[in-house]
Amino acid sequence: MSKNSSKNRIVQLVFLYPFFGGIAMQECAAGGKIVGYARVSKADQSLAQQVAQLRALGCDEIYTDQLSGKNARREGLQSALDTLTAGDQLVVPAFDRLGRNQRDLLNIAQELDEKGIALRSLREDIDTRTPLGRMFYSVCAMFAQFERDVISDRTKAGLAAAKAAGRRGGRPKAMDADMRNAIEQKLVGTCLSIAKIAKEHGVSSSTIYNAFPGGRAALIAKRFKVVSDFSVGLDRFQVVEDRTSGDFYWRMIGDTPNQVRAPYGPFPTADDAATALRQLL
Incomplete structure (x- = not known):
């Protein structure tokens, strides 16, 4: 998909957002278990408030991490993702509890969508079992594709420039x-x-x-x-x-x-x- 087509689809979705947002949505038929995930960035911070929110929603299982979002070893999140199957739902207090950054959030959202797992964020009031929530998954997919297109174009341009300068691109040659x-x-x-x-x-x-x-x-x-x-x-x-x-x-x-x-x-x-x-x- 080209950058222009990605941009156009994103613009179309953003334009439609006010229209969908003003209509009362009926939730799709719910099924599967509800798994909650909470995170704080420092050891001395409390998870109690986030966990209480998740329990109030009737989460069957709750997983937590108590570390910085930049830390790759999020064992609680990984355990939550491992236990989820098609038809289940992952609930988070807010999107910034789920992703370390925008790219990370997009990747996780895409992974959940591909596995048929619903995602709900309480602060942003997004539930992907609803039409509006499905649009969120679509926007994530468009931005992720757009980012891949940009990276691909930059990589190709860099390799072309290196080749013109007489440098060999790609992975280093192995020594047999x-x-x-x-x-x-x-x-x-x-x-x-x-x-x-x-x-x-x-x-x-x-x-x-x-x-x-x-x-x-x-x-x-x-x-x-x-x-x-x-x-x-x-x-x-x-x-x-x-x-x-x-x-x-x-x-x-x-x-x-x-x-x-x-x-x-x-x-x-x-x-x-x-x-x-x-x-x-």
């Missing part, structure tokens, strides 16, 4: 076993930056950091064992063993990790690596 091995080889055997490696494989730098805690230095320390450490003039060198393959390499102390690999090995023994190094010096 083959990609992980290839990236590990580049971290250990080349001097490419993590940002460059990430770009080559179509993943984010954070994906690589998460896959290899400690980065390149940790990989080198884990994979290579220092066999000997010696100096030639002012330069210091190491002969190291690859724990994975059993091969030997040599490098200058302080060199980037790629210098543990290709140009300086592999050699079958540590002595061979040391001899090759001395021949080059």
